[in-house]
Amino acid sequence: MNVRTAEEITSVIRTALQAATWAPSVHNTQPWSFGVDGDEIALRADSDRKLRIGDAAGREMLISCGAALMNVRLALRALGYEPQVRVLPDPDRPALLATIRPGAAVPADESARLLYAEIERRRTHRAGFTELPVPxxxxxxxxxxxxxxxxxxxxxxxxxxxxxxxxxxxxxxxxxxxxxxxxxxxxxxxxxxxxxxxxxxxxxxxxxxxxxxxxxxxxxxxxxxxxxxxxxxxxxxxxxxxxxxxxxxxxxxxxxxxxxxxxxxxxxxxxxxxxxxxxxxxxxxxxxxxxxxxxxxxxxxxxxxxxxxxVTFDEGKGVRRPVTDMLEER
Ligand SMILES: Cc1cc2nc3c(=O)[nH]c(=O)nc-3n(C[C@H](O)[C@H](O)[C@H](O)COP(=O)(O)O)c2cc1C
Structure with a gap:
């Protein structure tokens, strides 16, 4: 049986949410919020942060939130848990985009660890690239x-x-x-x-x-x-x-x-x-x-x-809200 202490769960959830915040988002709107209930994370779209004119349908908002979901999945996988994800689980709550929980313990996944390690380092580039070839x-x-x-x-x-x-x-x-x-x-x-x-x-x-x-x-x-x-x-x-x-x-x-x-x-x-x-x-x-x-x-x-x-050599620092700003009651 897979026994976890409350501290373990809290630490896993905290790491996963921290990873989520580093997702790219349109104009860095960070249009998401999270709820936590036990070991379950609820990922919600924060429509106050939607671009009402440029993105009326919310397409870019949901792409941004999808990227945040990937970060949560990778964090859980890198920590040795199989993520259990339900996308749009409740038709009566359209803002609830996904629920995620750490499922069974699985051997640490090297590929996920590699990707997880890049989450905070990755930056959007806004210029030309060097002539170095892309293999x-x-x-x-x-x-x-x-x-x-x-x-x-x-x-x-x-x-x-x-x-x-x-x-x-x-x-x-x-x-x-x-x-x-x-x-x-x-x-x-x-x-x-x-x-x-x-x-x-x-x-x-x-x-x-x-x-x-x-x-x-x-x-x-x-x-x-x-x-x-x-x-x-x-x-x-x-x-x-x-x-x-x-x-x-x-x-x-x-x-x-x-x-x-x-x-x-x-x-x-x-x-x-x-x-x-x-x-x-x-x-x-x-x-x-x-x-x-x-x-x-x-x-x-x-x-x-x-x-x-x-290929480029600039490495900027990103800007994100703290996780506490994104937490909501469930
Ligand atoms: C759906 C979507 C659309 C985006 N469109 C543009 C764009 O047109 N031009 C641009 O420079 N960056 C664009 N971005 C990148 C965001 O501006 C960037 O992710 C955000 O500012 C956070 O910065 P970071 O990616 O360096 O962490 C887009 C990102 C997403 C997710």
Whole structure:
């Protein structure tokens, strides 16, 4: 029999929740909360943190929460427990995205430990990459990681398709930057230099004067005209890296959570091999552009994330709220 003390359970849950907080999330909104009942964790979407204009359906919110779920799973697995997960367990409580509990004790999983060790170190990159090549076998490994979670990661190989994706990203960025309501929403999640807040995109998380990659993939404008940003990307790094699209067969809330779990596995595996990812999801927030991509570039599957993967040397520090801010009564 698998006997656990109350202290053991508390320590396991604390470690798992701490891991969850380090998930990537759209604009670092961290749109989740947790409840704990005995040895069960409830993961909930925190719709107060949803982007009401950019993400009205909550797709990106659920992808973010899916990534947090993956971190909980990896933490439990790394600690030697088989995670018991129920996704969307209660149709009457749609905000309850998953319940997770540490199941049977299992031998420590080396692969999970490796990925778990990257959770806090992984950072989003927002510039070009060095010219160092991304090994083909590593790309295949990332594809397999996504597939293992029920999603598909497709590296975009054709130069023409990459140019189309870049152009669509730039067009979406242009349209969004002229939309006042969207711009105000984005500004709300831009974290100024020296800010004490524990969410939002930190000004240290992007270069002040980014050099353009060829083709150019527009970045989000978190500065809104302020001279913010770090100085790290001045002299090198103009490679686009490997462009890839993460897709799912369906487009339900469950698919979005699946996409988030797959995304996080891909990112952590990439990080373990020295790769970083940059995201360009502007076009996926616009119905017609997303639909165009689905039909023309994604074999009718639903695009959930557009990313570039490559080698970079900057290692920023992340910003997160403490777990205590995310705990709710069950
Ligand atoms: C669904 C989703 C969409 C995102 N879209 C973008 C994006 O378009 N541009 C960008 O620079 N980062 C994007 N990000 C990355 C977040 O900004 C990043 O995860 C967050 O700021 C936390 O920083 P970290 O990943 O370095 O820990 C996205 C993340 C998620 C989960």
């Amino acid at each position: 083909e076998r590593l790309v295949e490994t990332l594809v397999a990681e996504a597939e293992g979670e029920g999603a598909r990661l497709t590296p975009v190989r054709s130069e023409a398709a990459i140019r189309v994706l870049a152009a669509i990203t730039c067009a979406a960025q242009d349209v969004q930057s002229q939309d006042r309501a969207l711009s105000l929403e984005l500004i709300r999640w831009a974290r100024p230099p020296g800010s004490a807040r524990a969410d939002g995109v930190p000004a240290e998380g992007y270069p002040r004067t980014p050099r353009r990659t060829r083709p150019h993939f527009a970045q989000r404008d978190y500065t809104h005209g302020h001279p913010w940003g770090n100085e790290s990307d001045q002299f090198f790094s103009v490679s686009t890296g490997v462009v890839a699209v993460l897709t799912t067969k369906g487009d339900s809330r469950e698919d979005w959570i699946t996409a988030g779990q797959a995304l996080q596995r891909v990112l952590l595996r990439a990080c373990a091999h020295g790769l970083s990812a940059a995201f360009h999801t502007q076009a996926l927030e616009m119905f017609h552009l997303r639909e165009f991509l689905r039909q023309e570039l994604c074999s009718q599957e639903y695009p959930q994330m557009i990313m570039r993967l490559g």
